[in-house]
Structure formats: C-alpha cells, structure tokens
Amino acid sequence: MTEPLLRLSGIVKTFPGVRALDGVDLTVAPGEVHCLLGQNGAGKSTLIKVLSGAHQPDEGTIEWQGSEVRFVRPTAALNAGLATIYQELDLVDDLTVAENVFLGHEPRRLGFSSRGAARRRTRELLGRLGHAEIPAGREVGRLPAAGKQIVSMARALSHDARLIIMDEPSAVLAHDEVENLFRVIRDLTSAGVAVIYISHRLAEIREIGDRVTILKDGRTVAVDLPAKTTPTNEVVRLMTGRNVEYVFPQRAATTPGEPLLRVTDLGRQKEFSDVSFEVKAGEIVGLAGLVGAGRSEILETVYGARKAATGTVEMDGKPIRRGSVKAAVAAGMGLAPEERKSQALLLGEPVYRNVSLASLRRFSRFGFVRRGAERTEVGAVTRSLDLRPADPRRAMRTLSGGNQQKAVVSRWLLGRTRLLLLDEPTRGVDIGARAELYALIRSLADQGVGVLMVSSEVPEVLGLADRVLVVREGRVVHEAPAxxxxxxxxxxxxMAGERVTTSR
Known part of the structure; x- marks a missing residue:
C-alpha cells in the first residue's frame, strides 16, 4: 500500500455514561474505496463526526497526509480536503445547484460574490462527475435523490477534497442509480481521491470496495479485510456480540390471545410494500432491520401518522381509517416514538401534565380540567411503573431517559391502551433502566396488552419479542418465533439474504 492519506490511531470518544469510541484504528490510502462496517451503535456515526471535525477525540491521533492534525471544526476538515456526504443530505432545497455547491465559500470578484463564476465552476465539476446535464441554476429541491447526491459530491470537490466520506449513499437510490453512483466513485478513485464507504449492503461492499474495517462496540475488531473475497459469515461473526449485558425477563408460558391487530398488504410509495402481519393480545412482536429499512415507517403508518397508499389496518376485526391518529387512538393504540423528547414530551411541563395529555377529556367538566382527579390517576399509573422521582409535579426535563420513556408509556396506560407501539424503546437509556423497561414491557404483555416494537439492536428484539419480522428494504423477508x-x-x-417465503 502507498503512503497512507489518513491514519487514525487509538481514537477514543466518551459522552456522559457512554464510551462511543474505545480505541479505533483506521488507515486509508489514496485512490482506494475503504469500507467501514458495523452494526447500529458500533460507533460509525461518531467516528464520522470525529473525522469531519464535528466532535473532538478525547484520546488518540489523526494523521492527515503524513502530519498529525486536529480538526477543531467542520470547516477545518473541509479546508484540509476531507469532505463528508451524510445519509441525510445537508442541502438547501430553495437554493440553486451552484449556490449549494459553493455555499460558504462563494467565488468573489472585487469583494462581491460572483454568480457567474459559481455557475461556470459548478458546470465544470458536474462535467467531471459525468453529469453535465444537471443545470447549475436549477433549484436543488426540484432534483431527484440521485441528482442531489451528485450535487453533494460536486460540493465536496469544490473544496478540492482528497477524501470523501459517504454514509449509506445508496439508501435512497434505485438500482440503476446505484450503478451510476459506482461509476462516479470509480472515476474519483482513478483520479486519486479516496472514499470511505459506509453501507450495510454487503453486495455493494463487494462490488465497489477495496478493503474493509469492522467496528464493534466502539472498537476496531478487523482491518485490511479484502472487500471482494471475505465470506459473509466471517463478516457477520465479526460484527456480532456485544459487551453490554441484556437482562431480559422470562417469556410468559401462556399462549397469546386472539388477534388484536391485523395488517394486510400495507404499503407506502418508496418506503415499504406488501407488509402483512398480526399482533395478538399479550404478544410482543418485534420488527428487526437496518436503519432505513422501513421499520419506523411501518409503525407510524399503522398508527395513522403516515397515510397508507395500499392495504388495511384492523383492530378487533374493524378497519381503521387511513392516516387518522385519532381513529387509531380511539381503537386502543398508543405510540411511543423514537424521538421522545421532540415528538412525545413537553419538557417544560410537569410529569402529570405529560402523562394526562391523551386523556384530558376524561378529566374535563364544563370546559375545566379537574386537577385533583388528574393528579390522582396519573400518580397511580406512574407508581405502578415505578417512575422516579415519584413527584408528578417535577418538570419532565429533569427526569432521566429511562424515566422519560416510562412517562410516555404511562400516558397510554392511563388511556387504557390495548396495543402499544414502541419505536426504539431503550434509545438513550442506561443499562440499568433498560432492564426495568424490559420488565415493564413484558409485564404489560402478560396483562394482555399487545406490543409492536422496533429496535436497531438485534439482541434486544430477539430477547424481548415473542415473534420477529425481519424487514429489508421495505419488505418483510422473514418471520419466525424469536x-x-x-x-x-x-x-x-x-444484509445479504434473499426474500424468504414465510408461513403463519
């Protein structure tokens, strides 16, 4: 291998209560496609942010083109020639292609930004990428996903990037667009530009990659693996296993009851299709899959937060109106979303107000809320879940992540919910609180509540659920008892499996 373009040695990054990176090593050569693999939570996103200057490492060294560096801010990394294209493209839809490409470093003439120069240089960059057909003056919001990705690459090249980090670049692309992406990557690497390619799709890794580094639990567990010849089972073996102990309650010996929820041929354009399953009373069903596979979208569509294009959702054999959260809640559903702080909680309000939010009508009389009854019933529910501290007047923002999650669950128990939808129920929750949440979810199922849960952590799905649906690229590819x-x-x-025909 030639002299490394980038070398990371012993990178450590700690957040309160979490050691996200625990001694990561990575070496990237000029003109290679270096693939970075790891399960969700392995540390890939944190490593990207360290490389891009968004985070500062607590320990370890970064060598760039033979010299030790420290990128104190993202612009420092960009100016050095290291660019990042995130999965969620950070483009401004209302600006033109040229304005996005040179945003923050506009060409200038006599002290004024020159739109003509920006458009001319943008056309040159798009031509270099083989996409001269994209108009430099068109608003980015009018471009398809593949076009936006090319604009992001042009922006990286406008900084004279020597290394481009691509985070799940094919996630929003059709098959023919992926082939074009690979052609662009090969053109870049033939010109000496290095690419760090992050993807869960092993077929892509084999087609475009040169070498592979694997992370697990914030550590480097494999380096210099040949991308094209390393067997899938070896990659999976290296990625599996965790340092975190999962303490799961024992599954109930009783048989689940009658079907509570029935989903038939549910679909939304470009998100998921032909999804069918049941959740019985007292049963926990887990949706396993990668980020972007469509799991959360399925959950939100069942709940009515997204409107289905095809298919039906039934509770107790009765269809629920598409795209109606009100109808879903009235039928007995409750959702604990992934982003609880921004989507489920009023952080400045007291606990009791957050818990009673979905049941205020029950406590209202003649347009006024009966505060005494509200606090009494909320207190009973929160005590049953051992929510701490026990004071329902405490501001929600003062509670830990685990207790905030308990508050969201309390809201739906107060509303006598019979089907609980949980999206990443232990995200941002410490290990001790996880065990409490696991016990709580199992206890609810034992009481006859149906649970449909999404988790990025495979051990969590297998340890907590009774039955598992494996979701890949918007389709249920396998169903089996956990x-x-x-x-x-x-x-x-x-990551690499074919669609499996299941029977129920």
Missing part, C-alpha cells in the same frame, strides 16, 4: 432465530441469522437476512 427463539428460532440467532443474531447472526438476522444480520445475514438484513
């Missing part, structure tokens, strides 16, 4: 699946099998299905 006890019949292993972590390696699930990862194989979501």
């Amino acid at each position: 006890s019949d699946l292993t972590e390696a099998q699930v990862l194989d299905l979501v």
Whole structure:
C-alpha cells in the first residue's frame, strides 16, 4: 500500500455514561474505496463526526497526509480536503445547484460574490462527475435523490477534497442509480481521491470496495479485510456480540390471545410494500432491520401518522381509517416514538401534565380540567411503573431517559391502551433502566396488552419479542418465533439474504 492519506490511531470518544469510541484504528490510502462496517451503535456515526471535525477525540491521533492534525471544526476538515456526504443530505432545497455547491465559500470578484463564476465552476465539476446535464441554476429541491447526491459530491470537490466520506449513499437510490453512483466513485478513485464507504449492503461492499474495517462496540475488531473475497459469515461473526449485558425477563408460558391487530398488504410509495402481519393480545412482536429499512415507517403508518397508499389496518376485526391518529387512538393504540423528547414530551411541563395529555377529556367538566382527579390517576399509573422521582409535579426535563420513556408509556396506560407501539424503546437509556423497561414491557404483555416494537439492536428484539419480522428494504423477508432465530441469522437476512417465503 502507498503512503497512507489518513491514519487514525487509538481514537477514543466518551459522552456522559457512554464510551462511543474505545480505541479505533483506521488507515486509508489514496485512490482506494475503504469500507467501514458495523452494526447500529458500533460507533460509525461518531467516528464520522470525529473525522469531519464535528466532535473532538478525547484520546488518540489523526494523521492527515503524513502530519498529525486536529480538526477543531467542520470547516477545518473541509479546508484540509476531507469532505463528508451524510445519509441525510445537508442541502438547501430553495437554493440553486451552484449556490449549494459553493455555499460558504462563494467565488468573489472585487469583494462581491460572483454568480457567474459559481455557475461556470459548478458546470465544470458536474462535467467531471459525468453529469453535465444537471443545470447549475436549477433549484436543488426540484432534483431527484440521485441528482442531489451528485450535487453533494460536486460540493465536496469544490473544496478540492482528497477524501470523501459517504454514509449509506445508496439508501435512497434505485438500482440503476446505484450503478451510476459506482461509476462516479470509480472515476474519483482513478483520479486519486479516496472514499470511505459506509453501507450495510454487503453486495455493494463487494462490488465497489477495496478493503474493509469492522467496528464493534466502539472498537476496531478487523482491518485490511479484502472487500471482494471475505465470506459473509466471517463478516457477520465479526460484527456480532456485544459487551453490554441484556437482562431480559422470562417469556410468559401462556399462549397469546386472539388477534388484536391485523395488517394486510400495507404499503407506502418508496418506503415499504406488501407488509402483512398480526399482533395478538399479550404478544410482543418485534420488527428487526437496518436503519432505513422501513421499520419506523411501518409503525407510524399503522398508527395513522403516515397515510397508507395500499392495504388495511384492523383492530378487533374493524378497519381503521387511513392516516387518522385519532381513529387509531380511539381503537386502543398508543405510540411511543423514537424521538421522545421532540415528538412525545413537553419538557417544560410537569410529569402529570405529560402523562394526562391523551386523556384530558376524561378529566374535563364544563370546559375545566379537574386537577385533583388528574393528579390522582396519573400518580397511580406512574407508581405502578415505578417512575422516579415519584413527584408528578417535577418538570419532565429533569427526569432521566429511562424515566422519560416510562412517562410516555404511562400516558397510554392511563388511556387504557390495548396495543402499544414502541419505536426504539431503550434509545438513550442506561443499562440499568433498560432492564426495568424490559420488565415493564413484558409485564404489560402478560396483562394482555399487545406490543409492536422496533429496535436497531438485534439482541434486544430477539430477547424481548415473542415473534420477529425481519424487514429489508421495505419488505418483510422473514418471520419466525424469536427463539428460532440467532443474531447472526438476522444480520445475514438484513444484509445479504434473499426474500424468504414465510408461513403463519
């Protein structure tokens, strides 16, 4: 290998209560496609932010073109020639292609920004990428996903990038657009530009990659693996296993009751299709899959927060109106969303107000809320879940992540919910609180509540759910009792497996 363009040695990054990176090593050569693999939570996103200057490492060294550096802000990394294209493209839809490409470093003439120069240089960059057909003056919001990605690459090249980090670049692309992306990447690497390529799709890694580095639990567990010849089972073996202990309650010996929820041929354009499953009373069903596979979208569509294009959702055999949260709640559903702080909680309000939010009508009389009854019933529910501190007048923002999640669940228990939808129920929750939440979810199921949950952590899905649906690229590719699946099998299905015909 030639002299490394980038070398990371012993990178450590700690956040309160979490050691996100625990001694990461990575070496990238000029003109290579270096693939970075790891499960959700392995540390890939944190590593990207360290490389881009968004985070500062607590320990370790970064060598760039032979010299030790420290990127104190993202602009420092960009100016050095290291650009990042995030999965969620950070483009401004209302600006033109040229304005996005040179945003923050506009060409100037006599002290004034020159739109003509920006458009001319943008056309040159688009031509270099093989996409001269994209008009430099068109608003970015009018471009398809593939066009926006090309604009992001042009912006990286406008900074004379020597290394481009691509985070799940194919997630929003059709098959023919992925082939074009690969052509662009090959053109870049032939010109000496290095690419760090992050993807869960092993077929893509084999087609475009040169070498592979694998992260697990914030550590480098494999380096210099040949991308094209390393067997899938070896990659999966290296990615599986965790340092975190998962303490799951024992599954109930009783058989789940009658079907509570029935989903038939549910679909939304470009998100998921042909999704069918049931959740029985007292049963926990888990949706396993990668970020972007469509799991959360399925959950939100069942709840009515997204309107289905096809298919039906039934509770107790009765169809629920598409796109109606009100109808879903009236039928007995409740959702604990992934982003609880921004989507579920009023952080400045007291606990009791957050918990009673979905049940205020019950406590209202002649247009006024009966505060005494409200606090009494909220207190009973929160005590049953051991929400701490026990004072329902405490501001929600003062509670820990685990207790905030308990508050969201309390809201739906107060509303006598019979089907609980949980999206990443333990995200941002410490290990001790996880065990409490697991016990709570299992206890609710034992009481006859149906649970449909999404989690990015495969051990969590397998340990908590009774039955698992594996979701890959918007389709359910496998369904089985959780006890019949292993972590390696699930990862194989979501990363490289073919669609499996299931029977129920």
